[in-house]
Amino acid sequence: MSEENMMTENETQEPSVHPMDSWLRQDRLPHIWCSGCGIGPAFSTTISAMKESGYTQEQFAIVSGIGCSSRAAGYLKIDSFHTTHGRAIPYATGLKLAKPDMKVFLFAGDGDLFSIGGNHFIHAARKNMDLTVICINNFIYGMTGGQFSPGTPLGAISSTSPYGNEDSPFNFPHLADAAGAVYVARWTTAHVRQLKKSLVRAFQKKGFSFIEIISPCPTVYGRRNKFPLGIQMMKNLHETSIINHNAKGSELDIQIGKPIVIGNFIDRERETFLERQAAFQERVNKWLKEKKGETGD
C-alpha cells in the first residue's frame, strides 16, 4: 500500500480507539518518557495485567515516588498518588489500611525504591503488607541525568561514575525474598508476555509481591554503556537473558557481560498483614466482651 493510499484510508475512518484509552488520562499525553525507554512497554504491560486481574479500574490505586518510572501515576486513569522520593511504600501502606478492598500497587524506579526508599521496602516485606511493588530497574537515576544508583552494575559508566561504578548493586529479588515477600519475579521489557502473566499473578496474590522489570534507558545509561539505542539493549536482553524459575536468590546478581537470570522465583504463602489484623481484631473484641465496663486507661 502506498503512503498516499494509507492516508486516504485513515481519513475516511473513525478516529481509532486504542484498547488502553479508557485506562489512560488522555489529557496528560504525550508522556515524558524518551524514545527507546523501557518504561513504556513496562507500563502498557502493567495495564494489560490490570485488565486481566479481575479487579475493576475503580478498585485500583497506584502510588509512586519520584523519578521517570514514578511519573506513570500521572498517566493512569485511576486514583493515583505521586508522592515523595522513596516514600511511596509507607504512603501506600496508609492508603491500603484505610481502603483494604482496593488493590494498591507501586510503580517506581530502582533508585527510588532501593536507595532512599530501601528501609521502607524491607519493612513492608517483613510485615507482608498487602501491596504489589513493581520496580523498573533501568540501572540508573534517569530523571536527574544518569547518576549511578543501587541498581547500577559494578564498573558501569554514569555521570557520577565516569571511571566506572565502584559500588556493588543490590540483588533486588534476593533482597525481597530475604525480607519476606511472598511473590518475587524478575522479567525484562523484552519478555512482556511472561511479564504480564507474572503481574496478573502478583495482583491476585495476597501479601507483599515484588516484580523487577529490567528496562533500557538509552538516553542516560545505554549511550554510556555500549547500548546507545533502546532496541539494542532490548535485543541483548532478549538474546542473553536466561529463564530459570528455580534459581536461588544468590544466583540473581547482575553483572556486566553476564546473562541476566529471569523468572518467577518465589510464590509462597505467609499470613499477610491484613489477615493478621483480622485475627488481632477478633482477639481485641473477645477481650472487650470479657472486660466489659472496664475501660483501658
Add this chain to the structure above:
Amino acid sequence: MVDVVNKKDVSVRFMSGDKACAEGALMAGCNFFAGYPITPATEVAEHMSQRLPATGGIYIQMEDEIASMAAILGASWGGAKSMTATSGPGFSLMMENLGLGIVTETPCVIVDVQRGGPSTGLPTLVSQSDMMQAKWGSHGDYEVIALAPQSPQECFDLTVKAFEYSEQYRLPVFVMMDEVVGHMTEKVEIPSPDSVKPYPRRYTKLPPGEYMPYRPQEDLVPEIVSAGQGYAVHVTGLTHNEKGYPEISAKAQENMVQRLTDKIKKNVKKIVLLEEENLEDAEIVVVSYGISARTAQYPIEKAREEGMKVGFVRLLTVWPFPEEYIDNLAKRIKAFVVPEINLGQIGREVERCAHGQAKVLGITHPGGGLHFPEKVLETIRSAAQ
C-alpha cells in the same frame, strides 16, 4: 476561658497530657494512628495502641517517623482521620512529608511533644524550641496551624480542635505540646461523645468529571474526595493546577502557593484562639503559650499586687500568628514580655508585629526546665521602668 470544646455530661478523669491528647483524638473521630516510639511522646502511641483497636481503628507502628508521616497522609487519602505523635528528632524527619501534606491539602494531625534540642538534646526534659520548625520546617512557602496546650485538659481540647481545623482548612495541623504538659497528670473533663461531633470531611457533591480537586470554595478551601469513590483523582507533590495535574510554570506556582497561604492568612481571625486578662488598663502585656504561659500566671499576679499594670495574652493558636492583634495592642502599651522555653522564637514574632511601637522583652531559656517566677517578675519590673 476560651470554650474550645463543648463539654456536656462530662466524666472527670485523672490522666497525663499525652493520654488526654490521645483521648481527644479519639473523641474527634481519629481512626488511624501511625507512629514511632520517642520520648516524651511515646505515651500517646501507647495509649492509641490500646484504645484504637478497641474502637475499630488502626494502630500501626512504622519503621521511622518519615514513614509514619507518609502513612497518615496515605490513610487520610483513603478517608481516615489520622494522626501521629512525636518529639524533636522525629519532628525533623516528618518535615519532608509534611510538605506533601501541605501541598496536597490533606487533613491530618501531628502532635509534637517538645523536648530540648538540637539533635538528641534532652530526651526527658522540657522545651518549646520547635515552634519555628512548626512554621518553617519544610522547604518552600506555606502557612500552618499550630495549637499550644498548657494542661492535660487542653491537650484533650486542642487535639479535638486540631482535627476540626484540619478538616475545615484541609491541611496537617500541629498540636505543639511539651514534655511537662505531656507528662503532667491532673484532672481532665471528658465530655460525653454525643456532645462532640467529629468535624465532617468536606466531601464534594459534584460527580466525577465535574469535580476539580483543587478548585477553591469561597473560603479558599477546595472540596475533597477519597480514594475508591470513583473520581480517579491525581495527587502529586509537583506544582499542580485545579485539576490536580502537574503544571511546571511560574503562573501555576503563583496560583497554588498564593492560595495555600491565603486560605490560612485570610481566615486568621477564625483560626486564632487566645485568652486575655486585664488588658483594659495594661501598660505591660505578657504574651506566652503552652507551659510557659502557665508558669507566668503567678509572677503576673505578684506584679499586679505590686501595682504594675500588667495584662496577659495567652496564645492557644500560635500559628497563624495574630499579627494584626499584636500590632493593635502595641499601639497602646509600653512593653511586651514574652516568656518561652527557647531562645526567643515567638518573642521575635511579637517584636516583628509590634513594629517598634512597644518594647519587647523576651524571657528565654534554652530548655531543660521551666522559668522561675522571680525571673519573670524581674523582667516585668524592668519593663515597667
